Amino acid sequence: xxxxxxxxxxxxxxxxxxxxxxxxxxxxxxxxxxxxxxxxxxxxxxxxxxxxxxxxxxxxxxxxxxxxxxxxxxxxxxxxxxxxxxxxxxxxxxxxxxxxxxxxxxxxxxxxxxxxxxxxxxxxxxxxxxxxxxxxxxxxxxxxxxxxxxxxxxxxxxxxxxxxxxxxxxxxxxxxxxxxxxxxxxxxxxxxxxxxxxxxxxxxxxxxxxxxxxxxxxxxxxxxxxxxxxxxxxxxxxxxxxxxxxxxxxxxxxxxxxxxxxxxxxxxxxxxxxxxxxxxxxxxxxxxxxxxxxxxxxxxxxxxxxxxxxxxxxxxxxxxxxxxxxxxxxxxxxxxxxxxxxxxxxxxxxxxxxxxxxxxxxxxxxxxxxxxxxxxxxxxxxxxxxxxxxxxxxxxxxxxxxxxxxxxxxxxxxxxxxxxxxxxxxxxxxxxxxxxxxxxxxxxxxxxxxxxxxxxxxxxxxxxxxxxxxxxxxxxxxxxxxxx
Numbered sequence: 001x002x003x004x005x006x007x008x009x010x011x012x013x014x015x016x017x018x019x020x021x022x023x024x025x026x027x028x029x030x031x032x033x034x035x036x037x038x039x040x041x042x043x044x045x046x047x048x049x050x051x052x053x054x055x056x057x058x059x060x061x062x063x064x065x066x067x068x069x070x071x072x073x074x075x076x077x078x079x080x081x082x083x084x085x086x087x088x089x090x091x092x093x094x095x096x097x098x099x100x101x102x103x104x105x106x107x108x109x110x111x112x113x114x115x116x117x118x119x120x121x122x123x124x125x126x127x128x129x130x131x132x133x134x135x136x137x138x139x140x141x142x143x144x145x146x147x148x149x150x151x152x153x154x155x156x157x158x159x160x161x162x163x164x165x166x167x168x169x170x171x172x173x174x175x176x177x178x179x180x181x182x183x184x185x186x187x188x189x190x191x192x193x194x195x196x197x198x199x200x201x202x203x204x205x206x207x208x209x210x211x212x213x214x215x216x217x218x219x220x221x222x223x224x225x226x227x228x229x230x231x232x233x234x235x236x237x238x239x240x241x242x243x244x245x246x247x248x249x250x251x252x253x254x255x256x257x258x259x260x261x262x263x264x265x266x267x268x269x270x271x272x273x274x275x276x277x278x279x280x281x282x283x284x285x286x287x288x289x290x291x292x293x294x295x296x297x298x299x300x301x302x303x304x305x306x307x308x309x310x311x312x313x314x315x316x317x318x319x320x321x322x323x324x325x326x327x328x329x330x331x332x333x334x335x336x337x338x339x340x341x342x343x344x345x346x347x348x349x350x351x352x353x354x355x356x357x358x359x360x361x362x363x364x365x366x367x368x369x370x371x372x373x374x375x376x377x378x379x380x381x382x383x384x385x386x387x388x389x390x391x392x393x394x395x396x397x398x399x400x401x402x403x404x405x406x407x408x409x410x411x412x413x414x415x416x417x418x419x420x421x422x423x424x425x426x427x428x429x430x431x432x433x434x435x436x437x438x439x440x441x442x443x444x445x446x447x448x449x450x451x452x453x454x455x456x457x458x459x460x461x462x463x464x465x466x467x468x469x470x471x472x473x474x475x476x477x478x479x480x481x482x483x484x
Contacts, residue, residue, distance in 0.1 A: 020062070021181050022071045024101035026094055026125070028117040029076075031109040032137040036164035037061065037074035040174070060246075065174045068183040073097045103131040103177055106156065107164075110136040110147040114154070122154040131180045134159045135173060140166060206248065206255035207396045210289035212313065214305045217297040218325040222379040223247065223260040226388065251389055259289060283312060290439065291319040291395055291473070293388075298326045298358070298376070302365040310366055317440040319399045319474040320372040321391055322362070328378040330358075371466060372473055395473030400438045403469055408433050408443075411468050420460035426451055431483050442477040450482035 023040075025033045041061030059074040075094035098104065104125055108118050125132050136148045139161035148161045158176055162169035211219045227247040246259040286292060292313040296306055313320055359374050366372075373391055377384035403411075412433055428447035436442045443465070445453075453461075462476045 020069045020071045021102035021183065022073060022100055023103050023105065023177065024073050024075065024097045025105045025107060026075050026098065026121065027107035028121070031107045032164045033107045034059075034074055036105070036107060036135065036137065036162070036170075037072060039164050039167055039170060040065075040070070040072050065178060068178050070177070070183075073101065098125075098128065098130075101130060103133065103181055104128075105133045105135050105173070105177075106154075107135045107137050108151055108154075110139045110144065110151070110161065114150050118151075119154065122156060126155060131177075132156055132158065133173060133177060135162045135164075136160065137162055137164050139163055140168065206257050207291060207392065208257045208259065208289040209291045209293060209392060210259045210261055210286045210313075210318070211293045211295060212261055212286055212309055213295035213297075214303070214309065217295045218379045219260050219295050222293070222295060222323065222325065222377075222385075223258055225379050225382060225385055226258055252393075254393065256389075256392060261286060286313060286318065287316050289318055290399060291321065291392060293321050293323050294372075295323045295325050296362070298324045298330045302362050307366060310369055314368055314475055317475055317477065319395050319440070320369060321388075321395060321473055322366070322369065322372050322374045323388070324358070324362070324374060324376045325379050327376040328381055328383060371471065371475065391473075398470055398472045399440060399474040401441065401469070401471065402438055403435050403441075405434060407469075408435065411464075414468075415464050417460075420457050422454045422457045426454040426457070428453070428457075428480065436479070440475050440477055441471055442479065444479050444481055446481050446483045448483065451480065453478065453480050 025037055027033050037059065040063040042063060061072050061074075063070050063072050075097045106122060106125055108114075122134075134151060134154060134156040136151050136159060139145065139147055140163045145161055148159060151159060158180075160169055160173040160176070162173055164170070211223055213219055227249050246257055249256045249258065294306070294310050294313065296302060310320070310322075355376055358376075362374065363370065373395070375384060375387050375391060377388070379385065409432065412430060417430060428445070428449065428451060431446050431448070433443055433445050436444045443461075445461075458478050461478055465471065465476055
């Protein structure tokens with residue numbers, strides 16, 4: 001069976017406004033919910049593996065079946081009796097998904113015996129009164145059909161043996177969902193109208209913003225504050241976020257898609273398979289973003305790992321804003337008497353409470369990000385975060401800025417390029433320059449001969465371009481071409 005591959009969306013305003021029904025996937029840990037989710041939305045959106053409890057936050061996607069659109073939400077494993085913080089938060093996130101769902105798929109593992117973690121949620125879901133479908137997963141062959149017999153005890157009438165991994169049985173399940181919800185096929189737009197829209201829509205529909213940093217710097221807290229929701233689980237335990245959690249915010253007619261990525265760690269520092277995959281996915285989502293918010297823990301200062309993460313973003317051409325989080329704790333620590341101890345004085349020398357001194361040290365540690373604005377905030381209290389949206393709008397505009405040929409010609413005449421210290425064999429004569437593309441701004445030099453530009457010459461040209469045209473928050477790429 002082949003499912004139509006959709007374009008991915010979070011719980012987007014677009015899907016909600018279009019009246020697309022929501023399908024929630026629930027069940028206890030490690031029964032194959034994320035595998036089923038990925039199969040329906042047609043992409044590897046959720047991390048899957050043999051380790052129980054990989055999914056924690058709720059994840060959204062959009063799938064299409066026989067011309068009908070569905071908004072699908074994957075939830076963490078439900079364990080209602082569990083009192084520990086993490087399972088309780090996962091349960092809370094799942095309840096939010098159930099409340100907004102139009103229909104529910106409860107997934108059970110056909111290869112395990114029926115137990116209380118299956119029976120109790122089934123009773124609650126039946127009492128909820130929403131259309132309910134039971135997917136008995138891991139029924140890979142016709143011979144295993146008998147595995148479903150025991151699960152009739154749950155009292156869910158619409159039962160379907162499926163194999164989420166192989167796609168077996170999903171056609172019957174999705175047909176039943178479409179019929180129950182009475183979904184109508186979406187009529188495709190006429191090509192002429194689509195072409196006209198594409199010609200008008202020069203600006204991107206939304207700005208994708210990845211929130212990056214090492215574990216436990218406050219990325220999820222920042223996401224929840226910016227979106228005004230409890231979208232991501234916040235915990236003092238490092239590495240709480242595994243899948244990338246995203247949310248769309250509309251502000252002053254502009255759309256921002258915030259993506260809270262898993263904390264990026266160095267190779268060798270991740271042990272579980274889910275942790276390793278989450279780091280890979282975090283880099284993937286970073287490369288798909290327009291702007292990265294690099295979150296740094298103010299109480300720790302800039303670490304080598306912070307610099308490495310910033311390097312990923314810089315080299316991939318993402319625009320950057322540096323967020324120094326937990327600044328309130330630094331100020332509070334500066335006022336406390338404990339700072340007069342020898343250990344505290346050593347600690348404060350690494351992260352001075354004076355803002356300008358802190359930024360000076362930060363710039364020294366991240367020299368290659370001299371173009372990135374720095375904001376001092378407290379995601380926990382909201383102090384300073386009101387500056388983030390205006391800065392995002394400014395950086396997004398700078399990222400897509402295009403300089404006309406006339407302006408560039410005047411720029412070349414005004415700059416004395418001989419001032420740049422370059423080895424003789426790598427010196428070039430610039431005939432003219434053009435901006436080849438935006439996002440990030442890319443300039444092509446046409447010179448007297450083809451040679452790789454010396455890094456100091458590139459830096460000199462970049463600094464002159466910034467002085468003349470700005471390009472705040474975005475890297476500038478410079479390429480050399482022989483005029484011939």
